[in-house]
Amino acid sequence: MTADLIGRLREVVGPSGLISDPGEMAGYLTDWRNAYTGTAAAVVRPGSTEEVAGVVALCREAGVAVVPQGGNTGLCGGAIPDSSGRQVVLSLTRMRRIRDLDAANQTITVEAGAVLQSVQEAAAAAGRLFPLSLGAQGSCTIGGNLATNAGGTGVLRYGTTRDLTLGLEVVLPDGRVWNGLRGLRKDNTGYDLKQLFIGAEGTLGVITAAVLKLFPAVRSRATAWVALPGPQAAVDLIGVLRGLAGDRLTGFEIMSRQSVELVLRHSSGARDPFGDRHPWYALVELSDSLPVAGLDGVIESALGEAFEHGLVVDAVVAANPAQAAALWALREGISEAQNHEGPSLKHDVTVPVSRIPAFVEGTDRALEGAVPGIRIVTYGHIGDGNLHYNLSKPVGSGDEEFRARAGALARVIYDSTRAFDGSISAEHGLGQSKRGIIADYKDSLELDLMRGLKQLFDPRGLMNPGKLL
């Protein structure tokens, strides 16, 4: 039966589009962090929407589950098959064409397997900006970004992947192809079906292409590194910056001293911009489409005003792109630096921006109560209310002992997030990792409606089963 299916799949995708050798399949069966591993009957790599539809139809007929996969850079195991060996991994990586770029309409039409960075580059070549930007951009695919509604550093100004999407093409679980590739900014002719597939982690169908929004290119930038007394000052500083710079405020990241300390210790060439230690830091970026926009003046006025109100203790404005890059390196080095300190327990949560200060205070206190001496590495996109609440063991304690507490510590953070009306997954999705606990944090009515939608679109449960729901 499986051999028969594999033969028929090979007819659809061609010999080079099907992998069944265990060695060659390995890269598709384990995520990049080695956190999740599965097995599969085959990996198929269709080259067109029609081939995807053919694969889905054949698998449906055979009662075999399909696991869509993009660049395999997810953090929750959403694109990794189970261990039954009966599932088929559907990799979109051969479908990477940029089908169209319409500069006047400010849209780009791309296939699901296009790598995010290639989309950014195509937009830039046309004098436009595709603003989705995240660490994995050199290998993650647009299809994966859509399936997980990816966020990243541009959300503050440009929104998440959902906000950047005008149209989709989707292969439904029954093999039919929905062509919703509309490049329209306004279309009120019924339910907005594309919204269902964005963020659904491949459980309602396979996204094969999308029409995405473009923006005017950025032509000037100002970057500052700021020392703050605490998270409340950070929230107030956002208010001061928005009041003066409006939507020129395109980046606002905060980092606890603990976070920066790890980078200074482990990253070669990292240097503290200030002589003194401060409890919290912010990285501020303004940007503009005008080549000469006076952004340095705006950022200096805003920081001056903030200093007078006691929100800012010290600040430095980058004098050139190299200095700006060095400041961003301090922020981007945190995750890597933390790996030198033993196991790193990662949590990705949001609360309303206004509640960040009380949330951080309450969560820190609860964590320190649970594990005295725990090192709390808090940083993230605070302008979106998004914090990466990462934890390292107390100095001198054992790795295994700390790992054993992982579940209990996650509960501490998630319970606190719920108490502050937040979400336990800001931008990483649920995948396999949070699928089990989401029921404890989401309204049962909402889970009911989600199950109804899953049943409506995928009554046989063959589309990425065991993920999200």
Added chain:
Amino acid sequence: MTADLIGRLREVVGPSGLISDPGEMAGYLTDWRNAYTGTAAAVVRPGSTEEVAGVVALCREAGVAVVPQGGNTGLCGGAIPDSSGRQVVLSLTRMRRIRDLDAANQTITVEAGAVLQSVQEAAAAAGRLFPLSLGAQGSCTIGGNLATNAGGTGVLRYGTTRDLTLGLEVVLPDGRVWNGLRGLRKDNTGYDLKQLFIGAEGTLGVITAAVLKLFPAVRSRATAWVALPGPQAAVDLIGVLRGLAGDRLTGFEIMSRQSVELVLRHSSGARDPFGDRHPWYALVELSDSLPVAGLDGVIESALGEAFEHGLVVDAVVAANPAQAAALWALREGISEAQNHEGPSLKHDVTVPVSRIPAFVEGTDRALEGAVPGIRIVTYGHIGDGNLHYNLSKPVGSGDEEFRARAGALARVIYDSTRAFDGSISAEHGLGQSKRGIIADYKDSLELDLMRGLKQLFDPRGLMNPGKLL
């Protein structure tokens, strides 16, 4: 049975919350243009979400359909009951509280019956902008804006109502209340249910409250009136403006000479800003959160560049707010002025911005072929690809003769819209008016999926039946 239901509804909403006298009901049974009229068993005006849930549950038990209604300013009859006299109109107008305004989170939480202008004013009082802006803002409600995914003049920069929404509270067709009032910019924990209710015209449930996004207040503005050789120049001018001004470009409306001519003829005080006649005009607005933003300089540079490329024939920049208001009055007077010229056949369509020039040329030619001498009053939010393609009879011909051609002329415009990958309803929805013809313009697979969703949420078909689907 009906009398019994009315008695029980009165118990839920109180005596002042139920209207059954035909005279008092009249205002709820006819739309503001007198285009649609229905009858009803009663009009209920609940004062709270719990009361809405009670009304919906009682009607469901009795097998009686519910027609949700906001400010009754819709253009497609979506909030008007049928003529059976058995339906219950559920007016949200008593639920108009602003529940919360969180300046740091840039959000406002409002009840569905809040009038749009009151939301704008509450935001302004907190130094913020709620950017949804449209002609009916003094009487339309947020619930209606959400149910129809309203557009208006701010879409170019800020998006439609959907883009402005972070969370919803909804009474489901079975009377359960879904509390999705989250004020989060990032939340990837499953299907984004709120998207289903936005733009669903009350067919999947009753929206009772929403969390909406706020933006930095606008502190400076520049406005220009521009003469253009044709629609292609308008599209190219948008490109020039975006290249220099980026997202400061917050308004870009075009008008055919025919449109402006009618305003000059019928609006008292209207004055042509130019001595010569020109085939097309654009109204351009730049705005900024900075109080001193140099916008006049930016708009003059952009228009100078456009003039050199032959895109602009003449232009005037408003020297003060009164002049800007006079320019906007020329644009806003079109609809009213057209009423003086006999029946006005209105169509609200979008195509991709880049296709506007060919679309206008092809559609005009087809209309003139169908009715020689027809007067084509084309204007709209061309930055979003949205044109109001309105028609007036040839000079000297009869009203009835022209009205008799309404269906055929609509087909000419909609067929052309489809040929250019557009939508036959940009911002007005389907309601009763386009419900019959949408099947000719939408993919049958998409209609299938829509019917499946309707069946899932409202299996008894009691939630605003006869609308949208």
